[in-house]
Amino acid sequence: MNQQFDTAQKYGKESMDAMLRSFGTLSKSSQAIAVEATDFAKQSFEQSAAVMEKLAGVRSLDKALEIQTEYLKTSYERFIAQSTKMGELYSNLAKEMLKPFEGLAPKVPAAA
Numbered sequence: 001m002n003q004q005f006d007t008a009q010k011y012g013k014e015s016m017d018a019m020l021r022s023f024g025t026l027s028k029s030s031q032a033i034a035v036e037a038t039d040f041a042k043q044s045f046e047q048s049a050a051v052m053e054k055l056a057g058v059r060s061l062d063k064a065l066e067i068q069t070e071y072l073k074t075s076y077e078r079f080i081a082q083s084t085k086m087g088e089l090y091s092n093l094a095k096e097m098l099k100p101f102e103g104l105a106p107k108v109p110a111a112a
Contacts (some may be wrong), residue, residue, distance in 0.1 A: 017019040018100035025100075036089060039111075040082050047075070 058064045075107045 001076040015104060018104060022097045025096045026093070029089070029096065033086070033089050033093070036082075036086065040078075044075070044078070047071070047078075 047094075051067060054067050055064055060069065
């Protein structure tokens with residue numbers, strides 16, 4: 001019985017250590033995701049401001065439509081690229097958070 005208690009205590013400690021490593025990964029990855037989202041928002045704002053400046057100086061409807069069309073095209077491309085990048089960051093986060101728990105399930109002591 002004492003051996004079962006020691007085994008359960010050891011398993012509990014390993015589980016707690018795995019959970020703490022997982023939370024460390026969450027913290028670090030969340031910071032990277034926040035920085036990436038902030039950078040994208042800043043770049044989007046700067047791009048929008050530049051387009052507004054261009055549009056303010058336009059004298060013809062054709063040129064205005066050309067500028068807007070180019071802006072929409074590049075904005076869409078940037079959005080798709082950013083969505084892919086954010087998806088990869090979240091996918092990697094999930095994988096990294098689960099790594100500390102790999103191998104713990106087989107160590108669960110059988111109930112007697």
